[in-house]
Amino acid sequence: MRKERDFIGELEVPDDVYYGVQTLRAKENFHITGQTIDPEFVQAIAEVKKAAAMANLETGRMDKKIGKALIQAADEIIAGKMLDQFPVDPIQGGAGTSINMNMNEVLSNRALEIIGEKKGRYDIISPNNHANMAQSTNDTLPTGIKVCISHKSKKLIAALTRLAVELDKKAEDYKNILKMGRTHLQDAVPITLGQEMGSYASSVRRGINRIKSAVSSIHTINLGATAVGTGLNAEPAYIKDVAITLSKVTGETFITADNLIDTTNNTDGFADVSSALKVTALVLIKMANDFRLMASGPRCGLNELKLPARQPGSSIMPGKVNPVIAEVLDQTCYQVIANDMAVSLGVENGQFELNVMEPIMAFNIFNSMNYLTNAVNTFIDKLLIDLQPNEKQCHSWLDNSxxxxxxxxxxxxxxxxxxxxxxxxxxxxxxxxxxxxxxxxxxxxxxxxxxxxxxxxxxxxx
Known part of the structure; x- marks a missing residue:
C-alpha cells in the first residue's frame, strides 16, 4: 500500500494500481450502475489529455521530460492498455470531476514509472499540476464526450449503412413479387415487396444523414475554456493550438468555439445527437414491426415473410417460432427513446456557467450508440440476410383482395x-x-x- 493525500485527508491506495486517492473517494461515493466508464470514453479522454500535453509542450509551459512521459502514458491507454484502472461509476456527481481525476492519476502514476519514479510521487508529476495543466473538468470532459461520440458514430453509421445496403438487395430480389398494400391495417392497393424493402432502405439512409448532421455539430469544442469559459490559467497560445493538436491526435477535425463560455455552459449539441438517435430508433421500430406483422402466422396470420428460425418460441407450445430478432430490435429502440429522455433532462438542468449533468448525458448517449449498433448488426445477421418471401401467400392475398x-x-x-x-x-x-x-x-x-x-x-x- 501507498499513502496518498488530498485536501480532505489521507487514504491508503493499493500499490499495484495506477489510480489514486481521488479515484478511491469516487469509488466510495458512487455506487449507482454497477458499471465502470465505457472503455472507448476512457480512450477518448486519453486522446484529449495527449493533445493538451502536446499543446503545453508547444507553449513551453510543460517540462519536456514530464510532457513526453505523459504523452507516452496516454498513448498506452489509447492503445487499450490499463483500461482496468478506471473503476469509477459513470453516473456521478461533480460534473465528471471523478472521471477527469481518475485519468489524471493514472497518467501521472504511469508517467512516474516511465521516468523511473515510484507511484504517488506527485511532487514530481502531479495529477493536478501536470496531467491537468491548462485544463478543467469543465472543458476536458465535454471534449472527451464529443471525441467519443464521434468515434462511436462511425460504428453506428457503418451498421446502418449495412442495413440500408441489405434492404436494397432485398428490394431488387423482390421487385416482381406483387402483394397487397395496406393502410389502416386494411387492404389498400397493390405494391411490390421490393418497393416496401426499398422504402425501409430510404428511411434508414435518412437516419444516417440525421446522425451525421448531429455529430458534425459537436466537433466544435471548448478545450482551453478551463472552469467557466474564460480560459483562466490557460495561455492564449494553448487555446489557439489545442484543437489543432486534438485533430492530429484523433484524425478528425475539431475546432475551438468562438464563444467558449457558451460552449461550456450549454450542452444542446448532446441533445441533437440523442434526438437523432431517438428518431432513427423510431424508424427502426416501424420497420421491425412491419416485419413482425408480415411474418405473422404461419397458418393464421399474414405469412408473407419467412423469418429465419433462431430459437424455439415457447416453453409449452411445441413447434412455435417467434420473431425474436425483430423483437429485440424493437426493445433496443425503446431503450434508446428512454435514454433520450434522460439526456433531455440533463441538458435542461444546467445552471449558470456549467452544466453539471454531463455524466448522465454521456452514459446514455454512449449506451444508445452501443445498443443501436449491436441491435442493427444483429437484425442484419440473424434476420435480414436469410429472410425469405412467401411469394405464393402474397399472390393468394392479392387475388382474394x-x-x-x-x-x-x-x-x-x-x-x-x-x-x-x-x-x-x-x-x-x-x-x-x-x-x-x-x-x-x-x-x-x-x-x-x-x-x-x-x-x-x-x-x-x-
Missing amino acids: VGIITALLPHIGYENSAILAKEAYTTGKPIREIVLRKGLLPKKKLEHILSPEQMTHPGIAE
Missing part, C-alpha cells in the same frame, strides 16, 4: 367498380373472376391492367 379494383377505375368507372367490390365482399369471389364473368373487360386487357408493372407505378394502363 378487393383492393385491386382501384386499378380498374379508369376503365370501368367508379360506379361499376363499387358494384363489383360489393359482390366480391358478399360472395367471396375474386375480382378477376367477376369482371370476366360480366364481360366488363377482355381477359388480355384485364391481365395487363392488373400486372405488377401497371399497378405499382404511376400512370393509367392503356
Whole structure:
C-alpha cells in the first residue's frame, strides 16, 4: 500500500494500481450502475489529455521530460492498455470531476514509472499540476464526450449503412413479387415487396444523414475554456493550438468555439445527437414491426415473410417460432427513446456557467450508440440476410383482395367498380373472376391492367 493525500485527508491506495486517492473517494461515493466508464470514453479522454500535453509542450509551459512521459502514458491507454484502472461509476456527481481525476492519476502514476519514479510521487508529476495543466473538468470532459461520440458514430453509421445496403438487395430480389398494400391495417392497393424493402432502405439512409448532421455539430469544442469559459490559467497560445493538436491526435477535425463560455455552459449539441438517435430508433421500430406483422402466422396470420428460425418460441407450445430478432430490435429502440429522455433532462438542468449533468448525458448517449449498433448488426445477421418471401401467400392475398379494383377505375368507372367490390365482399369471389364473368373487360386487357408493372407505378394502363 501507498499513502496518498488530498485536501480532505489521507487514504491508503493499493500499490499495484495506477489510480489514486481521488479515484478511491469516487469509488466510495458512487455506487449507482454497477458499471465502470465505457472503455472507448476512457480512450477518448486519453486522446484529449495527449493533445493538451502536446499543446503545453508547444507553449513551453510543460517540462519536456514530464510532457513526453505523459504523452507516452496516454498513448498506452489509447492503445487499450490499463483500461482496468478506471473503476469509477459513470453516473456521478461533480460534473465528471471523478472521471477527469481518475485519468489524471493514472497518467501521472504511469508517467512516474516511465521516468523511473515510484507511484504517488506527485511532487514530481502531479495529477493536478501536470496531467491537468491548462485544463478543467469543465472543458476536458465535454471534449472527451464529443471525441467519443464521434468515434462511436462511425460504428453506428457503418451498421446502418449495412442495413440500408441489405434492404436494397432485398428490394431488387423482390421487385416482381406483387402483394397487397395496406393502410389502416386494411387492404389498400397493390405494391411490390421490393418497393416496401426499398422504402425501409430510404428511411434508414435518412437516419444516417440525421446522425451525421448531429455529430458534425459537436466537433466544435471548448478545450482551453478551463472552469467557466474564460480560459483562466490557460495561455492564449494553448487555446489557439489545442484543437489543432486534438485533430492530429484523433484524425478528425475539431475546432475551438468562438464563444467558449457558451460552449461550456450549454450542452444542446448532446441533445441533437440523442434526438437523432431517438428518431432513427423510431424508424427502426416501424420497420421491425412491419416485419413482425408480415411474418405473422404461419397458418393464421399474414405469412408473407419467412423469418429465419433462431430459437424455439415457447416453453409449452411445441413447434412455435417467434420473431425474436425483430423483437429485440424493437426493445433496443425503446431503450434508446428512454435514454433520450434522460439526456433531455440533463441538458435542461444546467445552471449558470456549467452544466453539471454531463455524466448522465454521456452514459446514455454512449449506451444508445452501443445498443443501436449491436441491435442493427444483429437484425442484419440473424434476420435480414436469410429472410425469405412467401411469394405464393402474397399472390393468394392479392387475388382474394378487393383492393385491386382501384386499378380498374379508369376503365370501368367508379360506379361499376363499387358494384363489383360489393359482390366480391358478399360472395367471396375474386375480382378477376367477376369482371370476366360480366364481360366488363377482355381477359388480355384485364391481365395487363392488373400486372405488377401497371399497378405499382404511376400512370393509367392503356
